[in-house]
């Protein structure tokens with residue numbers, strides 16, 4: 548099935564240029580609504596921190612485009628957090644995503660961890676992303692820093708605010724449980740690594756989130772929904788409490804090269820819908836589909852916006868909503884299945 552495995556050297560050769568970035572400013576920051584573990588939709592401050600590129604070079608990854616080639620100066624990450632939080636509306640939860648691994652010391656200097664913890668101590672939930680193989684004692688140390696910072700903050704309040712238990716969550720890429728495709732993605736991770744990472748987090752009172760790819764390179768299009776569902780099942784079996792399914796996109800060089808030779812096909816929104824429609828009723832945890840750049844996966848220019856609105860609403864409500872009606876446009880791929 549896999550005809551052309553792409554080596555790490557080739558992945559690097561196929562890359563285009565990086566975007567200019569400023570180590571004092573996050574690449575992006577915004578507030579987005581998300582269904583919480585307790586049910587209601589609440590705002591999440593989402594920061595994409597600027598830092599050194601991830602040392603893993605996954606075949607499908609394009610996050611390196613907005614990273615630096617060297618470690619950012621001491622204090623830069625806390626300053627980036629200040630920069631974003633000074634400009635964002637209030638939110639209860641925060642994602643500190645960093646186009647890599649929060650516990651990669653070359654990306655986020657560990658000496659900055661105490662200050663980062665102080666900057667985010669007011670949030671009810673703090674979510675970071677990390678490779679399963681880098682998931683270990685550093686996560687527990689940061690969890691303790693968060694709790695210490697929260698206690699210090701509470702002790703300085705004149706009027707105590709209603710207190711919520713602080714929750715720490717680590718998001719890890721599972722990508723796919725397909726036995727031939729996972730090793731071909733250069734993720735340098737086995738299913739046992741993921742399971743160990745999730746169990747380690749759980750045993751230390753840290754929540755886990757999973758990222759799953761819909762239709763990664765080499766995946767036959769008629770099997771991709773099924774493999775995404777199998778991957779979700781595996782992640783929930785490992786004890787994660789929330790998962791996001793990401794339609795695999797081209798644009799990093801390597802995936803484009805595979806698309807040209809028929810080893811990657813862009814997924815369609817109707818496949819994303821099928822995954823969400825089948826996974827939400829399991830009630831095993833929250834399941835989201837990633838709608839960033841969703842227009843590129845439209846089945847049809849006429850009804851794509853309506854599909855995206857439905858998916859967005861299903862993300863928020865964690866309920867399967869009625870399908871949108873048949874599209875009047877001749878040739879709509881959603882109608883033709």
Ligand code: SF4
Nearest residue numbers: 601603605608646647
């Ligand atoms: S581990 Fe994550 S950030 Fe690093 S290369 Fe893979 S997908 Fe990209």
